[in-house]
Amino acid sequence: MNNEIFNIVYFIPDFILIFGIVLLAFIGFGTKHLAPKWHLRLLNTVLCLMLLAFMPFLPGFLKLTNLDVFSNLTPFKDYNLTFLYGSINITPLNLFFKFLITISALLTSLLSFGFVKKLNRKISNFTSLFLIAVLGGYGVCISGDLITLFLSIEISSVALYFLISSFYNKKDREKNSLEAGVKYFIINGVSSGLMLLGISYIYMTLGTVNFSDINTMMINKILPASPLLNAGNLLFFLALTCKLGVFPFYIWVMDIFKGSNYAVGLFITSVIELSGSVALIKTACTLGCFGSILNFTLILCAIITLVLGNLIALRIVKKEGDIKDFLASLSISNLGYVFLGTAFFTKSSVAASIFFLVIYLITNFGLWAAFMLIVRNLRKYTIKNEISKYESQYGSKKLYVDENLGSIKGVAYISPFFAAIFTICILSNAGVPVMAGFSAKFYLFANILKCGIWTVNTLIFAAFASILSICYSYKVIHIAFQKPDNLKIYKKKLIFDKINIYVFILSSAAFLLIAGFFLSAPVINIINNLI
């Protein structure tokens, strides 16, 4: 394997991805009457192929679990390859993140099937833009310097502007998607400008933007003590909060979710925010320094995010608000924990926040699957059955019922199985034990507390946030276990009779969350060995 041509193995997923983008775009130009489901099947095939391309690395990852079962596998080579003058960097950790992004993209495309079948535009535009955004996420993972990181984030952002603003279901209510897209464009543009300014400050003082060079300077302690460097770091990290959707720039998340399609919302919470947190984690390992002023600023931001996100969620649940708003606030509050762990800049706390991120992704997919299933039910059945009722009540044609949290009322009476697995997911989100959310939070807190006993002060606020989260989780469970006013709204058929992708993903998420409490050690081992 000394020959450099074999290094192409590390880029096979990327090549498949680029090939897929071209293929899907050209199929959209060439064929007029191909049904949307074939486009989506092609998308899934491309993503599955990308996942298969990770197979050569699988034995190495399994070896890292430190389990006796895999002790005979070939050892993981501790490689650190750089390409294009250090702008692309391949390490096992980067491959792990790429793997996570691929899985998230595959699950997103599987779940979004029912929501993009009848779009206002060509489905091929959607699929190719989807893959371009994934390409941006890949770029974030393998970036070796700040410029590549910035460009990759911009690639996924540009794709996302169009994904948010141009696609809505013909019949459904996502009519203000253009407004959402413009909002995202403005806020993201401002933050991109700040990020570029920050990078330029860093380049001015250090003379380099390469991660490994900066890391070497940090280890040898030859960083110049210039206020410009601090300002650059601060600007860079504050701009990253916009890509993540945490405190100073968190406000777009709610608006954009409300305006966009469900599929796009899921895509933002999974792939986009995952790549944002990957960027945060990568830069925190190199730029951040424990005990600096930047450290304290980011911790403060994380605490405010936690409390604010949970308060918003509580308020939404209390007035039985929109489902998308609720999911958006969940993503804000959970990424707050990831942000908190990363903001301490120590190796163990960053590892703990990666573990939290993995558990959060599982919970997130479970909850989105549950709510998407409910919304599908509402759209599919109530529209046909209840139009006349709404006409007589309101005098006008109302083609949809409100997709708010009140619509999950009485789910427990229709499908106890669905209610049980939904409860597991939402309790894991709140950090109740025997779900992996508990052990993830415990691990995060313990690793933060290793930084010193003063961190108890910050964790008190995190504790307050989790009290709020338990409050709204119980309220959601309340609603699900209430007696329904009108049983006709749900057809039992869709929820339980057919084995559909939503129930499959939700139940496997619930299973993983319970198994994760007892068997989280291999995953933590992988992360600790990688970082």
Next chain:
Amino acid sequence: MAVNFIFSCLNIFTLVLLPVFAGLIITSPFFPNSVVKIRRFAKGFCLFNLIYTMFFMLFINSETTAFGFTKSLPFDIIPQLNISMSFGLDSLSALMCLLTSLIMFLALMASKTMIKSKYKPYYSIMLILQGIITGIFTANDLFTFSAFWMLEIPFVYFLVSMHGGNTAKQSALRYVLFTFSGSVLMFISAALICAYGKDAGIMLNFEELTKNAVNFPIVLQLTACTGFLAAFIVKMPVFPFHVWLKDALNKAPAPVSMVLAAILLKTGAYGLIRINLQMFYEIFQLIAPTLIILGAIGAVYASYCAINQNDIKKIISYSIIAHMGIILIGICSYTEFGLNGAIFYMIAHGLVSAGLFAGQGIIHQKFKTGKLELLGGISHYIPEITVLMLILCASYIAIPFTMGFNGEILALAGGFSSPLIEKGFFAANLIQTSVIFAALSIILSAAYTLRLMHKTFFSLAEYDFGKIQLSNHQTAILALLAFAVIIFGIYPNGIMDNISFFSSFNINTILENIF
């Protein structure tokens, strides 16, 4: 031979997980939907568990403080922090486990007549809750303890809110918020000790921690002690944090109230002994005088509130706060017989409050009201229950030759002769005054209990209730509890022998180290 065979059958995982599995079997869709089958299945499992716990009690060695029957999961849950799940029993936890199985069995017996809907979820959650509470009492490390502590919250929430309307849900949510706020602070403390213990190379099981916790840095001890204390005083509940208890007990059906009052509150007292007193005694002695004063205030205040109530259930729930105050005084006294009395009174109070709630449930079911002004002359309709309730109430007033007398007198005497008085910490000079003040609550408890008895059982009824028959189940529950109250009132050493070594050893080590 037979003894060896029985000993080899005793596995602590079975003790914790068997009720949980039984509960899961009931929930599964394959289990028949018939009420009788569900109830008998649940009761059978509970009876088996009671007998199984009794065997544990027989084999436990009360002459040592080491944990017996220790077992831990074959793999680590978070190996990076040395966290695994481990269980063990010593004389204190074995006693509490026995109380748990007994009360749970009686509560399931009482549910036959008092629970009229949602059988499947109710019985399965009751069984799962039994497993979880047993897990709290048998936990042998901090992670297991805090995990089970937080795990119990959602199940109690469902039990309290299941059979009530919107107000029941509100009070259940209040329970969740109060307990969860305490639990989260405890969660941070547990994480703190795990993070420190990993670096210092200390295992996290209780025996190691009991030996080593004194050597921790003082800031860490202070933080951890405060966090744990927050969880326990909310659960107990101590005076300013008692708001959730009254609502939760009032809105829940009677069997659930039995479980709540008799076992669940005792987990708080158990944790206070196990963690704050055994591990962090050096810090805890600073807070103990304040807690004694709070306990005394709570005892008198709650008794005073109970006098003014007009509902049986409200009187009982206020009185529980008062009696938990006396247990708190016994624990915080740092004397051998104070701790002995507190543990004894935990058992006594568990039996008596369960009995009173069972009696209240019977009265509510037969007469359809709990209001004192509407009831009266029950002794005329059902004389059996009157005699049994009279015995239980006598224990509540701490009349000699009942269980309440021994426990209360020991706890208060311990508080009065507390060695903390000489130390001169904050409020230490008020300890004796406040214990005398707390003794006032015995008089007040006599007042409200006798008022309760008089108004419900003896005065003349306003309405004619017709012919009322008591089922054998209901008589059996009350008779069993009343019998136990009298037997252990006359012969307290039956329980005291099991715990005397535990408390004397612990108090002696504490006093050696801090004086």
